[in-house]
Amino acid sequence: xxxxxxxGIKEIIEEFPEVEDVLNDYDIGCGPCSVGICLxxxxxxxxxxxxxxxxxxxxxxxxxxxxxxxIRIPQAEKKVLTRSEEFNYSPPMKKLVDEHxxxxxxxxxxxxxxxxxxxxxxxxxxxxxxxxxxxxSYADKYHHAxxxxxxxxxxxxxxxxxxxxxxxxxxxxxLVKEMLAALEKRDAKTIAANLMAYRELLTxxxxxxxxxxxxxxxxxxxxxxxxxxxxxxxxxxxxxxxSPGTYEVFIAQLEKKFA
Ligand SMILES: [Fe+2]
Ligand SMILES: [Fe+2]
Numbered sequence: 001x002x003x004x005x006x007x008g009i010k011e012i013i014e015e016f017p018e019v020e021d022v023l024n025d026y027d028i029g030c031g032p033c034s035v036g037i038c039l040x041x042x043x044x045x046x047x048x049x050x051x052x053x054x055x056x057x058x059x060x061x062x063x064x065x066x067x068x069x070x071i072r073i074p075q076a077e078k079k080v081l082t083r084s085e086e087f088n089y090s091p092p093m094k095k096l097v098d099e100h101x102x103x104x105x106x107x108x109x110x111x112x113x114x115x116x117x118x119x120x121x122x123x124x125x126x127x128x129x130x131x132x133x134x135x136x137s138y139a140d141k142y143h144h145a146x147x148x149x150x151x152x153x154x155x156x157x158x159x160x161x162x163x164x165x166x167x168x169x170x171x172x173x174x175l176v177k178e179m180l181a182a183l184e185k186r187d188a189k190t191i192a193a194n195l196m197a198y199r200e201l202l203t204x205x206x207x208x209x210x211x212x213x214x215x216x217x218x219x220x221x222x223x224x225x226x227x228x229x230x231x232x233x234x235x236x237x238x239x240x241x242x243s244p245g246t247y248e249v250f251i252a253q254l255e256k257k258f259a
Pocket of ligand 2: 096100143144147206209
């Protein structure tokens with residue numbers, strides 16, 4: 001079993017597809033995750049399973065891999081998380097997670113926003129443009145730029161996990177393009193469909209970053225690199241021509257309107 005603990009979970013699922021069903025029983029969706037950085041021994045740490053469930057899960061996986069043996073389950077290492085309920089993010093990673101909170105507030109508003117699109121009046125189109133601008137300026141230019149231009153540079157950009165994240169960013173940009181083209185044509189239905197697709201994309205993207213990518217990255221970064229990242233993020237915030245406060249006001253107004 002020990003040899004499997006240090007193997008990638010995707011590889012194990014390929015060899016033993018039943019392992020995916022076991023993981024699904026514990027709400028750990030490794031199959032569709034497509035990220036592929038986690039070793040079997042990291043799975044419980046990353047997904048924050050309680051001790052008893054962790055033992056149970058590992059025992060069931062061991063049974064799938066070695067159905068005829070009685071395997072003693074080694075205690076999984078808890079190297080990513082603290083005992084607290086929260087992930088123990090480093091300060092620069094926490095900054096990105098806080099930016100996700102703003103994006104998630106916008107994402108939560110999208111269904112209602114998409115239902116009420118007014119493409120005919122000047123004011124209605126302005127509001128739609130403001131919503132799209134939040135995605136383009138805050139989520140993409142301000143937030144994704146920090147990830148792409150700074151954070152990801154500390155890692156192998158050919159790694160599957162980074163490639164998946166970059167693909168998501170590119171997909172988001174394509175959806176914005178569609179929204180703008182649809183707005184030109186005053187096509188509310190297509191704008192709404194693209195907004196909803198963006199919501200779905202970013203919900204999963206942010207979950208992967210918050211729960212898997214950032215804790216994993218934090219684990220790899222040295223203390224010096226963490227400090228460097230913090231300083232670089234700070235520099236971007238000071239230089240960039242995006243004022244995050246504007247978007248928070250926009251979100252707060254919509255939250256009030258749809259309350
Ligand atoms: Fe991202
Ligand atoms: Fe992000």
